[in-house]
Amino acid sequence: MKSTKRAIIRASNLCRTYSSGSEQFHAIRNVNLDIYEGDFTVIMGNSGSGKSTLLYMLSGLDRVSVGEVYFDDQRIDENNEKEMANFRARRIGYIYQSINLVPDLTIYENIALPGYIAGSSTKEVTKKATDLIKAMDLEGQQFRLPSQTSGGQQQRAAIARALINSPEVIFADEPTGSLNYDQGVAVLDILTELNRNGQSVVMVTHDIKAACRADRLIVIRDGKVNGELHFNKYDEQDVPSREAVIFSLVSGKG
Numbered sequence: 001m002k003s004t005k006r007a008i009i010r011a012s013n014l015c016r017t018y019s020s021g022s023e024q025f026h027a028i029r030n031v032n033l034d035i036y037e038g039d040f041t042v043i044m045g046n047s048g049s050g051k052s053t054l055l056y057m058l059s060g061l062d063r064v065s066v067g068e069v070y071f072d073d074q075r076i077d078e079n080n081e082k083e084m085a086n087f088r089a090r091r092i093g094y095i096y097q098s099i100n101l102v103p104d105l106t107i108y109e110n111i112a113l114p115g116y117i118a119g120s121s122t123k124e125v126t127k128k129a130t131d132l133i134k135a136m137d138l139e140g141q142q143f144r145l146p147s148q149t150s151g152g153q154q155q156r157a158a159i160a161r162a163l164i165n166s167p168e169v170i171f172a173d174e175p176t177g178s179l180n181y182d183q184g185v186a187v188l189d190i191l192t193e194l195n196r197n198g199q200s201v202v203m204v205t206h207d208i209k210a211a212c213r214a215d216r217l218i219v220i221r222d223g224k225v226n227g228e229l230h231f232n233k234y235d236e237q238d239v240p241s242r243e244a245v246i247f248s249l250v251s252g253k254g
């Protein structure tokens, strides 16, 4: 479907080939994909279909083998290492399934660190980190090490860390994968609220309930885009009907 929304990311003829010895594996094959500003885009697909690989390339976390990636109309796949690190620090936020907080830094320090890496002043970082700690309901946890907090608190800290530089796009790779049900819902509620306030979100998930948060769903199969659905902004009432259409598209039973 042609969209009137602005493409914040454009990927053209994207390929990613992994080599091991003389073997080559084509994890992403000729993908053409736009990600629209303000959308909550969800990527689903079977294990090994290439979701994480695609997310890495769209976010500049990994190199493309062939193809082009444009972010806000600027080509990023030709960036050198320094330009790419700068791009990642300032323009995107990344939330990992495995959370990946630095174990020896406090929750506050983990959240603040990318602010300093991006070159913000101590005053700016302190204000933003303090606001985010409040918004993510982490007051009282900020001087603890990650190991002294719950999984849900750690993932909320990881979201705060991803937001510290006010990125244009937040990428989340199975952000609820290591959480219990209630913690997962809390994280999805935060991402949904951020998106309602205009934040572009791109999330990979295996969970159909989590995928119901999408206003655009993309299904990947064998490294290719295999289907797409569009929804209105998330409304809890729509979940049962959304679950059914998402299930039929993902399972190929539609």
Ligand SMILES: Nc1ncnc2c1ncn2[C@@H]1O[C@H](COP(=O)(O)OP(=O)(O)OP(=O)(O)O)[C@@H](O)[C@H]1O
Pocket (backbone or CB within 6 Å): 018, 019, 020, 025, 027, 045, 046, 047, 048, 049, 050, 051, 052, 053, 054
């Ligand atoms: N560094 C690598 N070297 C070789 N093959 C890789 C590498 N990383 C991923 N692959 C392969 O590429 C394919 C896509 O992997 P990817 O992690 O993108 O899949 P995924 O859809 O995110 O899977 P999952 O849902 O299980 O996380 C898989 O077959 C995987 O084994």
